[in-house]
Amino acid sequence: MQVEVSGSAVISLLVDNESGALARIVELFSGRGYNIQSLTVAPVDEHGQTSRVNIVTTGTQSSIRQVKTQLERLVPVSRVVNLTAEGPYVAREMALVKVVSSGEPRTEALRIAQAFRARAVDTTASSFVFELTGSTDKLDSFIELMRPLGLVEVSRTGVASICRGPQTIQNF
């Protein structure tokens, strides 16, 4: 048997916007022992009848293939695409990062925020709330840099993703 390496994958779903649909998806992951690193969900069509769910999961290629086929069995799920497997895609998330500090660390925090193009969306004499959008890696490194500079709280949205080019989730 070949040893399979574990990696992460971004899976995007279109789901009927009905009660219990998200629970079905989440319970499928927990019930079958798959892992959810992040999850986002919001209605995306003009009538609010269809929601898009983006899930970042980790696992071997074959376990991610299993996740996909299992998700496809769910009645309210109309589309499942493993963006990581299907080619180039864009994945972005947003973080709100609160830093409480003064003096040199405060100045340093502001300087780094500028370098990352993070916006200060709330400012007091002793604190900043930075808003930063980007790839998960970029957010991770920003947060790491803020840690010694008075980081007290983080709120992240999880990943929203879409494939590059004219192709859409509908025509995979």
Next chain:
Amino acid sequence: MTRTTGSTTLDAQTTATLPGAEVLMRALVEQGVEVIFGYPGGAVLPIYDALFKQTHIRHVLVRHEQAAVHAAEAYARSTGKVGVVLVTSGPGATNAVTGLLDAMMDSIPLVCLSGQVPTPLIGNDAFQEADTTGITRPVTKYNYLVRKPEDLAPAVHEAFAIARSGRPGPVLIDLPKNITVGDAPYTDAQSVTPRTTRMGATPDRAAVARAVAAMKAGKRPLFYTGGGVINSGPQASENLRKLVELTGFPITSTLMGLGAFPGTDSRFLGMLGMHGTYEANLATHDCDVLIALGSRFDDRVTGRLDAFSPNSFKIHVDIDPSQINKIVHVNEGIVGDVGQIIAMMIEEWEKQPAYAHKADLEAWWAQIEAWRALDCLRFTQDNAADAVIKPQQAIQRIYELARQTGRDTYVSTEVGQHQMWAAQFFRFDQPNRWLTSGGLGTMGYGLPAAVGAQIAHPDALVLDVAGEASTLMNIQELGTIAQYRLPVKIFIINNHYMGMVRQWQELLHGSRYSESYSDALPDFVKLAESFHATGLRVTRLDQLDATIRQALEHDGPVVVDICVAEGENCFPMIPSGAAHNQMILGPEQEESGATISKEGQMLV
């Protein structure tokens, strides 16, 4: 999909507004429902009232909601129709949960209607409120909480479509009382587009051609068929017979697939897996092409995974894409209806160049016959008149004497050794006759399943091969049997032990029989009589046949307490964690067996 309107008085076209409970009845009739297994309660009283006022649908009153589900499962499995269950809110719904999971695991199409407190009370811990859709989400294929009157009829129509489409399964519809009392519009089935339509796949012809090419290249081929063939319908079993005939390949089956291919045919090697036959398991291990049709590589079938059929080219046909490559990596996976794909295989087989390995196939058959000669199911019964009856003897004679009646026979079982012996000794010539809890292994399945089968087939012979422990789990169904005068024959293979538990304790836990003795058993004869049935008991070999005959000939319900040897084990057995070629055989078949590894002890 066939739509029987079953009614001339109900015009399906109108969209008049009716009380919700009547809309429900009408939708059920439009779906061809003839029987509901249920139990009333406050939240479903409006539905019971609507049932009372109509004549199209018959209601069978069970004595426990779990039994309603098992009865509906047997009804479904023995007819190919969707089974229907009706239970009240709260405890009614929670009692149904085991049955729903049983149906889920064995891919049985069901629709379960449950009552719910009125929508304004939901979430308030109202009397007999349960989060039924939350509780049943993992045990159903899909479920609904109907919150708006206009969703009622479409939900019912879609529920039936979901239950029977693709890999069948149970669907639950939770019905708040204000929805069934209040008015709702009727929508007919034709105006509803079920979401199942976005799933169905047409089988890949090229993949079938590749699979058949691999079959043609096989020198030691084997068909391994499962419950999917039965779910696909009688045509699939017909096609399977043709394909086996055409190829001349040997065939084995899972527990759930028994009957899809005639058990009495010489090409049939018996069941494979943990308690499968020697020849079926060794053939699975040694074959060079394994053709899995509607089977799912369950752990009871595969044994130790890295030693499962190690040198074969594997073909897997399944209607559920998530089954392919789930457990065993296969070389050719084909998604679609197995009956249809078998038909395509037949066409391909005839189209492609003739099979060129006839001599190898003959040698393979010679090998199989040599394995078969071991006679792995043989047991020794002391022939003295007063000898203790062996459980195997009892089950074999039930089978043989039932067969002699020439009647169409349906067999349900409970769970345990008796179930495995029944699977080994009964040879089914037709699909849909074998009713057993495979995936979940639910003790208490057999008695209500016999109820469901007899309701579906009033003139057939319905047998329940039971264990004394299991049968007590739903013994109250003797009441249902009495009420509807169902002439089912219940054979309790009474070994005074939870035999399968005792067997594992003997083999894995140093014969420490912790809590597996069936103490304080009821007098089954008197118990039967108190439920208006006939009770018989047999304790000696010389009365066995006569007692079985007496039961079979009696035209009412019979409970036979067959007191058998206590210490028998069910063989062959592949210990958990062992490979197919490491079977433990019975004392009659002196061959060395595998010892159970520590790892195997952790498996169940």
